[in-house]
Amino acid sequence: MFKWRFFLSTLGVVFLSEMGDKTQITTLLLAGSKPTYVIWVALGSATALICTSFCEVIIGSHIIARYFKPKTINLVSAFIFCVLGILLVFGVIGNINLY
Amino acid sequence: MSIKLLTWLSTYIIIFLCELGDKTQLAVLLFTSNNPREKWNIFLASSLALILCVIVEVTLGVSLARYIGPNVVNRIAGGVFLLLGVLIFFKSLNIKEKLVRIINEKIIAKARKSPANSENIPISLQIKANEDY
Numbered sequence: 001m002f003k004w005r006f007f008l009s010t011l012g013v014v015f016l017s018e019m020g021d022k023t024q025i026t027t028l029l030l031a032g033s034k035p036t037y038v039i040w041v042a043l044g045s046a047t048a049l050i051c052t053s054f055c056e057v058i059i060g061s062h063i064i065a066r067y068f069k070p071k072t073i074n075l076v077s078a079f080i081f082c083v084l085g086i087l088l089v090f091g092v093i094g095n096i097n098l099y
Numbered sequence: 100m101s102i103k104l105l106t107w108l109s110t111y112i113i114i115f116l117c118e119l120g121d122k123t124q125l126a127v128l129l130f131t132s133n134n135p136r137e138k139w140n141i142f143l144a145s146s147l148a149l150i151l152c153v154i155v156e157v158t159l160g161v162s163l164a165r166y167i168g169p170n171v172v173n174r175i176a177g178g179v180f181l182l183l184g185v186l187i188f189f190k191s192l193n194i195k196e197k198l199v200r201i202i203n204e205k206i207i208a209k210a211r212k213s214p215a216n217s218e219n220i221p222i223s224l225q226i227k228a229n230e231d232y
Contacts, residue, residue: 046150
């Protein structure tokens with residue numbers, strides 16, 4: 001059975017956290033600098049992002065989930081999400097001024 | 100090597116290096132370590148989200164960034180991360196299960212005190228309370 005809950009929550013969070021990120025700025029600048037080869041920039045960016053997410057999935061499920069208890073992971077991830085949220089809201093990280 | 104492949108390769112390397120140690124990576128890492136059985140589902144979702152992001156960046160990005168700006172989007176993402184952190188924290192404390200258990204115990208204790216009023220108590224709990232006698 002396909003679990004839509006995990007799918008949609010991951011989709012939303014990754015999409016939102018990728019927005020306004022340094023990766024996005026880089027792709028934007030690369031696409032702007034090579035307007036004739038925009039498709040190849042998009043392809044390169046997409047393949048790189050898929051490869052990195054593959055690495056993350058393998059590391060997360062095979063290394064972190066094996067050596068730590070689920071409760072510890074839950075607490076640590078809650079803490080990290082809160083810290084990242086506070087830092088993002090107050091503009092400590094992720095502030096890139098283009099202009 | 101043609102210039103198309105060169106563009107592809109240079110973008111690939113730059114984005115791969117950019118993405119290492121990023122907050123997106125952290126989020127996916129935490130998701131998969133939370134639910135290791137759903138790793139292919141999460142992989143699918145995250146790659147789809149990233150591809151959607153690339154499409155947005157390449158097509159709309161340049162004109163949209165002038166009006167919204169990365170700062171506002173960062174604030175929204177920060178709010179979502181905070182909400183997620185609080186939700187995961189409360190989920191890890193199992194508050195719901197504990198509350199249900201406490202309420203059940205109270206109902207059973209009430210039934211024990213006054214068996215005459217047992218019409219108001221659900222049948223399943225009535226049986227449980229009677230078995231305890």
